[in-house]
Amino acid sequence: MASAAPHVMVLPFPAQGHVTPLMELSHRLVDHGFQVTFVCTEPIHALVLNALRRDDENSDAMPGIRLVSIPDGLADGDDRRDLCKFLDGVSRRIPGYVEELIRETGVKWLVGDANMGLCFEVAKKLGVLVACVWPASGAGLGTLLRVPQLIQDGFFDDKGFPKRTGAFELFPNVPPMYTSHMPWSIDGATEGQEVSFRLVSRNTQATSLAEIVVCNSFLDAETAAFELFPDIVPIGPLCADQELRKPVGQLLPEDTRCLAWLDAHPDSSVVYVAFGSFAVFDPRQFRELAEGLELTGRPFLWVVRPDFTSGGLGKAWFDEFPSRVAGNGNGMVVNWCPQQQVLAHRAVACFVSHCGWNSTMEGVRNGVPILCWPYFVDQFANRSYVCDIWRTGLAVAPGDDGVVTKEEVNTKLEQIIGDQGIAERARVLKDAARRSVSVGGSSYQNFKKFVSLLSE
Known part of the structure; x- marks a missing residue:
């Protein structure tokens, strides 16, 4: 008798720039024989479904992916663009909802956005393995892993507020970071920054609970970053399918x-x-x-x-x-x-x-x-x-x-x-990106290892 398809839960942070790469990853996993439960907060889930309904061509284009929703911890009238309130609701309530869902579905793996690291703790408590997905640059995650050192070196205080202004370079051939543009830098009251900094710090620490950390990048794009942080595994650039027909979790209807x-x-x-x-x-x-x-x-x-x-x-x-x-x-x-x-x-x-x-x-x-x-x-x-x-x-x-x-x-x-030079360099980088995801390329090989780990 054929064995059932391995079943994983995919959990993006509730925002467009996070839903898209995790949806692309989900389609890729389905292509490799997996069944995916894709978990969004209720407001995001409603937007994804609405955009799918408006696009009749794609209404049946998600075989193998089951969309499931959980509350986001905010009341109906709350302003979800108020980042402080939003992050607070997400961090306090969502881990509990994810825990219930893991118990119900009985999955063995949580494939989770690094920005949902608080949920990694509940997964591990239930004996569920974690694969962490970082949906941004390898250099970005590498910098976050160095934040304790940056605090020690006097760039930030222990609440994440800059003690120096301007850009700082961590390593050669890795983009400089700006003390005022860190992932926890949000406009508004100082307590908002503190909430954001605590959440980013906890999520970053939680990456250590994962069996593997993958990111949507490729070796030739960030050679220096991947040499410095060999535990961050590039599997990108992610793409749902070659024909660009599969829906990638848009939150607004597309005007085709x-x-x-x-x-x-x-x-x-x-x-x-x-x-x-x-x-x-x-x-x-x-x-x-x-x-x-x-x-x-x-x-x-x-x-x-x-x-x-x-x-x-x-x-x-x-x-x-x-x-x-x-x-x-x-x-x-x-x-x-x-x-x-x-x-x-x-x-x-x-x-x-x-x-x-x-x-x-x-x-x-x-x-x-x-x-x-x-x-x-x-x-x-x-x-x-x-x-x-x-x-x-x-x-x-x-x-x-x-x-x-x-x-x-x-x-x-x-x-x-x-500028012909820019055009030529863009073409060379495009070729490198395509090679990396083609048979035998670095991202291709890394993705194969990722799939076999999830299949164990």
């Missing part, structure tokens, strides 16, 4: 009309602009970006989430802008799009990005030069990879008032699109 719009444009002609699920622009910055894109005279595809700008923009101006740029054939503005398909499209010349790690890896995987516009935390270090280490892009430079002007947007886009 943009693919036909791209089809109508010549190769390497379109500027693609997207700032992930979290960045918010004030009205002045938003307008400068909009007018900067128009100034280039190039076709552009711009993702503007409904909550992307913080009010104060005249509704009339915003309603008029997309119709004006659509009318002259130059621009298309969408709420959300199938980013992986967009970046793989022959028409895309350049990616204006917040430099979240998923977006960075998707740009790398497709050899697209990146114009970096980081918003918070690790995005500044990722900018350094793109601009200083790989040299596959440029960065915008804000003025003294912190605003990136339309002239700066225009100038940098012209520079990056005309």
Whole structure:
């Protein structure tokens, strides 16, 4: 009799940039004969289901993955964009819900986001093995593992507050970190920072409970980091499937009309602009970006989430802008799009990005030069990879008032699109990424070991 498929529980941190790589990993595990219970908090679960329902093509595209929800520890009316309240709810309540779910499902492995490390403790208590997934750069996790040393060396106090300002370099060929842009650096009251720092510290310590720590990166992208931290195993760049048809847990419905719009444009002609699920622009910055894109005279595809700008923009101006740029054939503005398909499209010349790690890896995987516009935390270090280490892009430079002007947007886009050196280095890195996940490549071999460990 055939043995039952091994069953694992996959647990992402409840945010888009975490759900996507863990969903990609889940599809890969299903391809290797696993059954996956994919656990989201209730609000995230509802968004994923809603986006799936809106995309009829993909409604049956998740065989082998069962979506399950748990409460997120917050009340219905609570503001989930209040990071302090959100993190507090997640850390206090979710481990208990995960414990119940593990008992119910009887899984032998928890494949958990490193940012849910508090749940590793309950898994181990129940005799369940843990595989830890770090969804960002290897250098990012390596830096967190060094935080006790950084406190000792006087960079931070024991509550995570910076004692020095500016950038510091831990190691050569690894991006510098910024004391004000650590993963626990959140705007607002000091107690919020403290809650965040305690949570990040506990989660980082919990990685030691895992049998293996894997990350969504590849050897050639971060050679120095993986030499320094050989226990972090790169298995990326993760991709759900070659045809980019499998859903990757989007939280907003994708506007796929943009693919036909791209089809109508010549190769390497379109500027693609997207700032992930979290960045918010004030009205002045938003307008400068909009007018900067128009100034280039190039076709552009711009993702503007409904909550992307913080009010104060005249509704009339915003309603008029997309119709004006659509009318002259130059621009298309969408709420959300199938980013992986967009970046793989022959028409895309350049990616204006917040430099979240998923977006960075998707740009790398497709050899697209990146114009970096980081918003918070690790995005500044990722900018350094793109601009200083790989040299596959440029960065915008804000003025003294912190605003990136339309002239700066225009100038940098012209520079990056005309730079043959950047294009060639982006192509070389793309080839290295593809080799790493092809048969015999480093990420391919690491993934095979990962699969056999989970199968034991």
